[in-house]
Amino acid sequence: MKRNIDKAAENHFIEKSDIVKILETNEFDEYLFHTADAVRKEYKGDTVHIRGIIEFSNICKQNCKYCGIRKDNPLTERYRLSSDEILLFAKHAADKGFKTIVLQSGEDGFFSAGNMTEIIKNIKRLDIAITLSIGEKNTEEYRAYKEAGADRYLLRIETTDKNLYKSLHPNMSFENRLRCLNDLKELGYEAGTGILVGLPNQSLDSIAEDILFFKKFDADMIGLGPFIPAPNTPLADEKGGSLTLALKVMALTRILLPDINIPATTAMEALHPNGRIMALNSGANVIMPNVTEGTYKEKYLLYPGKISVNTSANQNYETTVKLIESIGRHAGITHGFRKDCK
Ligand code: SAH
Numbered sequence: 001m002k003r004n005i006d007k008a009a010e011n012h013f014i015e016k017s018d019i020v021k022i023l024e025t026n027e028f029d030e031y032l033f034h035t036a037d038a039v040r041k042e043y044k045g046d047t048v049h050i051r052g053i054i055e056f057s058n059i060c061k062q063n064c065k066y067c068g069i070r071k072d073n074p075l076t077e078r079y080r081l082s083s084d085e086i087l088l089f090a091k092h093a094a095d096k097g098f099k100t101i102v103l104q105s106g107e108d109g110f111f112s113a114g115n116m117t118e119i120i121k122n123i124k125r126l127d128i129a130i131t132l133s134i135g136e137k138n139t140e141e142y143r144a145y146k147e148a149g150a151d152r153y154l155l156r157i158e159t160t161d162k163n164l165y166k167s168l169h170p171n172m173s174f175e176n177r178l179r180c181l182n183d184l185k186e187l188g189y190e191a192g193t194g195i196l197v198g199l200p201n202q203s204l205d206s207i208a209e210d211i212l213f214f215k216k217f218d219a220d221m222i223g224l225g226p227f228i229p230a231p232n233t234p235l236a237d238e239k240g241g242s243l244t245l246a247l248k249v250m251a252l253t254r255i256l257l258p259d260i261n262i263p264a265t266t267a268m269e270a271l272h273p274n275g276r277i278m279a280l281n282s283g284a285n286v287i288m289p290n291v292t293e294g295t296y297k298e299k300y301l302l303y304p305g306k307i308s309v310n311t312s313a314n315q316n317y318e319t320t321v322k323l324i325e326s327i328g329r330h331a332g333i334t335h336g337f338r339k340d341c342k
Contacts, residue, residue: 005032036283120150218257
């Protein structure tokens with residue numbers, strides 16, 4: 001097994017059956033994590049990029065069965081930030097030192113190509129990179145945001161198992177999700193995708209397929225985390241995913257795609273107080289603190305136990321830098337694109 005992991009780290013290639021074997025046993029986890037950490041150090045150095053997330057609307061027309069802000073959750077108190085508020089939070093983050101702002105929301109139809117492009121253009125004046133994470137749009141909308149200055153886009157495929165995808169996403173289609181991802185690539189975005197680990201009825205075989213999909217798609221970023229059952233959703237009483245399995249999927253992703261950006265995700269910290277440090281030591285090189293101000297964060301509950309809902313944007317930047325320095329790494333001072341390797 002160790003030889004297989006070494007070979008994968010050398011060639012950035014692995015057979016699906018070997019991925020499954022690695023996922024099946026916990027005996028070689030430490031070796032896998034160390035190897036992914038070494039690959040990260042070789043290709044990305046010790047810089048950790050800090051991206052500030054603004055969760056600007058929790059209004060959503062979709063009904064993803066795992067998600068706490070799905071349309072049919074009557075207990076979600078809905079909110080939508082104004083363009084001025086979004087810009088103000090972005091400005092505060094830029095003043096603090098953030099070099100990237102991630103704009104994330106539910107699929108809120110209010111934000112049309114017109115008002116989104118205005119928001120993007122205004123934020124770009126702050127000389128920071130913009131990542132969008134606002135769901136499925138048509139090609140023309142993606143084009144308009146790109147022309148307005150958006151640099152990156154995050155759209156998780158969630159699972160590449162078509163039947164599972166279908167069962168979790170009423171009225172959505174796997175083909176359209178792929179169309180979106182291909183559009184983003186073609187339009188010149190840095191394109192990020194990822195999955196939920198430990199979904200009900202998700203097999204290790206399908207997770208192995210997911211990892212190979214990341215490689216085939218040549219994703220610029222991969223964000224993944226454990227599935228955490230959210231109250232008032234159809235999956236509320238299901239068993240959640242394990243942090244260890246999510247870390248293993250992440251480590252394998254680093255080994256196969258050595259130069260991409262991989263965040264230590266908040267869902268990982270929700271399951272363990274040191275979850276993000278464990279991720280940074282197992283292949284991750286990005287961290288994404290929340291910079292949404294006021295009480296909005298408490299309402300953007302994709303899953304329970306989301307960290308730092310009670311901390312301010314200022315505290316979040318400082319705490320994040322301290323966390324990075326506590327493990328002998330340093331905060332990035334560039335926009336942190338994939339090609340800015342080290
Ligand atoms: N509407 C945007 C943003 C979605 S929220 C979009 O469609 O891309 C960002 C991510 O949170 C989702 O892609 C999903 O993978 C994750 N997420 C949602 N519910 C979750 C849960 N219960 N547990 C863990 N992660 C969850």
